[in-house]
Amino acid sequence: MVNQWGYVIMTAFAERQRAGQRRRLARCRPPVVTDGSDMTIRTLDQTHLDWLEAESIYILREVAAEFEKAALLFSAGKDSCVVLHLALKAFRPEKLPFPLLHVDTGHNFPEVIDFRNRRIAGLGERLVVAAVEESIRRGTVSLPHPLASRNAAQAVTLLEAIEEHGFDALLGGARRDEEKARAKERIFSHRDAFGQWDPRNQRPELWNLYNTKLHKGENMRVFPISNWTELDVWQYIERENIPLPPIYYAHERQVIPRRGLLVPVTPITPPEEGEAIVTRSVRFRTVGDISCTCPVASTARTIDAIIAETALTEITERGATRMDDQTSEASMERRKKEGYF
Amino acid sequence: MSAHEYDHAHSSHGVLRFLTAGSVDDGKSTLIGRILYDSKAVLADQVQSLERAKHKRTEAGVLDLSLLTDGLEAEREQGITIDVAYRYFSTGSRKFIVADAPGHEQYTRNMVTAASTADAIVVLIDPTRVKIENGVAELLSQTRRHSAIAGLLGIRHLIVAINKMDRMDFDEDVFIGIRDAYVELARRLSLPEPVFVPVSALEGDNVVEQSERMPWYRGPALLEHLERLPAGRAGMHGPCRFVVQRVQRVYGAETAAGSAVDGLRGLQGFVASGTLCVGDTVQVLPAGLTVTVRSISLYETELSQAAAGQSVTVTLNENVDASRGDVLASGTQPTSARQLIADICWLDTDAMNPSKKYWLKLGARTVQARVQGVDDKLDLAGVRRVPHDQPFTLNEIGQLRIALAQPVPCALFTEDASLGRFILIDAFSNQTAAAGLIRTAS
Structure with a gap:
């Protein structure tokens, strides 16, 4: 297949994903592993993924219970696809208790936007798009030249969306193993009324008891897969057959x-x-x-x-x-x- | 099965979370950098960025491994650790999450953050700064403070790494002097039995590889100790406690057929301890109603049981009013209490104020609380509790009496860690003011 920009795309896996029926997860594992002596590396990884999954679901439910108006940041990247899947596991059969929010730079790979639209439509969930293009039109983002990176500009558009919709918590797919500043961030990361992170003055975070209290105008960024590594993410995508x-x-x-x-x-x-x-x-x-x-x-x-x-x-x-x-x-x-x- | 094989078998499941603690410049970040580097957990581009780092503190050509975890600009400028960094690595036998905690007293609350989720603590000691007179070593105040916090939070495994042995000519007497002083400290703080390892984080001795420069030390290297520690998840064997985080909302036609049978609402939550089984008779606390567990599910999977640590959705046979913060309990009942006596660590720069309103968060329940009186405080110099009645200030540890606006299902920390701990939140500033462990509940 050749798309409009002239690159050739192998679609074998896209096809496999479409054709592949979602595996019904019928595993019922023994709850307590008291002796690991006969465990293979494979089951070790499964236990680890179960632990990570349980922690993430716990965090998602805390957000749904404690905030008035949360949103789940969804870029259709693999990490946000994993968070979306975890949210389905946390809340189905009900609809997700928050909309999905895509901060759209306008500089997208068409395959990704196509995937985003099909995935969300298939789930019947609500998507809110906050476009950097709109911020440029409003004059709140100005770029040095038309092709400049819009990555940093996403912060402006995101803060505008938070204000417009009154979001008090945003769930994101950031992981601590990605980058050294992220390695320092709390799972529930407080942002002031200007959306700023103050890395020198983060709230203590004890056990699984998250302090979710906010003053008006402040918001919380919450990272349910903080403790996952890139490898964990891929192993989980495989196990759960996540599109x-x-x-x-x-x-x-x-x-x-x-x-x-x-x-x-x-x-x-x-x-x-x-x-x-x-x-x-x-x-x-x-x-x-x-x-x-x-x-x-x-x-x-x-x-x-x-x-x-x-x-x-x-x-x-x-x-x-x-x-x-x-x-x-x-x-x-x-x-x-x-x-x- | 030999003792070693036994240990190994038991360590081969589950991630081990540990933190490094100790005073400023005892070498915590360098030690973690060394573990990551020597266990090949540092990738090529990270090594490159170490090579071109602006704030290197090592000589030309030598990597400053502390920069692997000191990720903030301010940390690199000042050459200190301000907040916890989490790093992830694995060896042949297990996965690790390591937290690099700051040593400065000013940042103790960040160390408490790291310690709260740790299975094990590695306390580093810098012998060049320990005074040894007549064979008796005097440990630094931060060493004592961090050890006290580890004891308070109930961290199960304690390893003491006596660092910078390269600067002490690898002298066994130095090791013995500090070891003996720490054994005495551990006794006074009722800590778990410590394991001692002489290391040089800078040069790598006894960190990942065993050192040939300290033939008098016959134990394993630090990483091997960590690989062998049993990781058994807390609360597996206790009485069953299921904490309700949220009640599923059912929207009639919008709800897919599944777990919310016959209009019964799914209770979303997690098993805090023990095992919950379908058919179990449980009490809904604090109301005290007796009900039967009808189903346990996770997404599309029906389960017959769920164990401590699992997040699931539960339905009951009877349509009772259960809501966020309630606890389903079987076996010995947890108390519902309105008066707590707790050991706390004060974490806020604003001192405790008995006329202020605080929120207490425990399990999935948040209630108003008043801090009524201080019983005692930990005196770090003498390493003992002394009677006290003045409000707590930043980083102080001691015993506090708290009154709650509503009864809260809870437990003694020593009997059930997950319902025996809480945080206090300043209701005005919203700051997390204290971490607490319940000693008496009524």
């Missing part, structure tokens, strides 16, 4: 090798003068704003193959894929202080 946008699986794509990254060729990220375009087998480890998200070279077309690659990788998820995090030692921390996820 993902097809670009997470290896496909042929036109890219520009630039400073150790493979920059995808798109109207927003055209080649610079003298740069050669090559076609490579790649997959995305993270999915974000096109202008700052790169795929990695990979032939992993199945989840098993991705898990094998993830277990052996030499480079962190964001290090391999994000142009914006490489600009300074503290770029994530600075963005978070300004209200970023």
Whole structure:
């Protein structure tokens, strides 16, 4: 298949996902493992995933019970797909007690937006889109040039959406193993009336007793998968058969090798003068704003193959894929202080 | 089965959460960096960013491993740890979540945050700053404080890493002097029996690999100790307690057929201790009604039982009024109490104020509380409780009397950790003011 930008997309896995019926999870495991002597690594991982899942569901339910108006940040990236799945496990058969919120930079991979729309429509849930484009129109975001990264601008659009809709809690898929500033953040992370994170003065967080009290205008960012690693996420996606946008699986794509990254060729990220375009087998480890998200070279077309690659990788998820995090030692921390996820 | 095999078998399930504690510059961040680096948990781009880091404190060509966890700008500038960093790694036999806690007294509440979820604590001691006279060592005040907090929170495993042995010529007498002083401290604080390891976090001795420079030490390296610790989840064997977090809302036609049978509302919550089984007769607390468990489910899966730590949805045979904060209990009943005597650690920069309103959060219940009186405080210099009646201030530990506006299902911390602990929230500032462990409830 060739899409409108001229890149070739292997759809084997998209097809498998569509065709594959959702496995009914009929496992009923013994509740207490008193002696691990006969456990294989496989069951060890399952126990670990069960523990992570239970913690995340607990957190999601605390949010639903304690806040007036929460929303679940949903970019259709793999981490937010996992959080969405956890929310279904926490609340079905009722509808989710909060809408999904996509802070849309307008610089999207079309496959991702297509996936987002189909996934949410299939679930019958409500999607709120907050567009950076709108903030640009309002004049609250101005970019140095039309193709500049809109990643940091998301903070502005997000804060505007919080104000417009009166959200008091936002659930996000950030993980502590992603980045060193995130490694420092509480699961329930308090933001002041300006949306700012104050990393030098975080609330203590004891056991599983989360302090959810807010003054008017403040909000809470809540990260139910804080304790998950990239590998945990992939193992869980496999176990639960969670649908993902097809670009997470290896496909042929036109890219520009630039400073150790493979920059995808798109109207927003055209080649610079003298740069050669090559076609490579790649997959995305993270999915974000096109202008700052790169795929990695990979032939992993199945989840098993991705898990094998993830277990052996030499480079962190964001290090391999994000142009914006490489600009300074503290770029994530600075963005978070300004209200970023 | 030998003792080693036995330990190993029991350690092979479950993640182990541990934290490093101790005074400023005892080498906590460097130790964690060393564990991560030597167990190959640091990836190439992270090493590269260490190499080009702005605020390196090591000589040219030597990596500053503390920068692996000191992720905030202010921390890197000042070369200290301000808040907890969590790192994730695994070895052949188990997964770990390690929390790097700050050493400064000013940031004690962040250390308490890290300690509250830990199965094990590694207390670091820097022998270059411990005075040893006539073979008797005097431990630093932060060493005593962090150890007291570990004891207060009931952390089950305690390892003391006597660090910077490279700067003490790997002298066994230094190790013995500090070990003996710590054994005495542990006795006074009623801590679990400590294990001692002489290490050099900077140079890697006895951290991941056993050191050849301390032949007098025959025990395993620090990481091996951590791999062998039993991780059995707390509360597995206690009486059954299910905490209701939320009642499912049923919207008639919008509800998919499934667990909410016959209009019975699903109770969403978690098993805090013991095991809950379908058919169990349980009491709904604090009301005290007796009901039967009709179903237990997780999403599309019907379960016959759920154990401590599991998040599930429960329906009952009778349509009773159960709501957030209620507890389903069988076996010995937890008390519903309005008066608590608790050991607390004060976490707020605003001192305790008996005329102020506080919220007390316990399980899934939040009620108004008044702090009525201080019984005693921990004197860190003498390592003993002394009678006291002045309000608590930041970082103080001691015993407090609390009155609650409504009865709350709870337990003594020593009998049921999950319903025996609480936080106090300042109702005006919304700050988390204290962490508490229930000693008496009535």
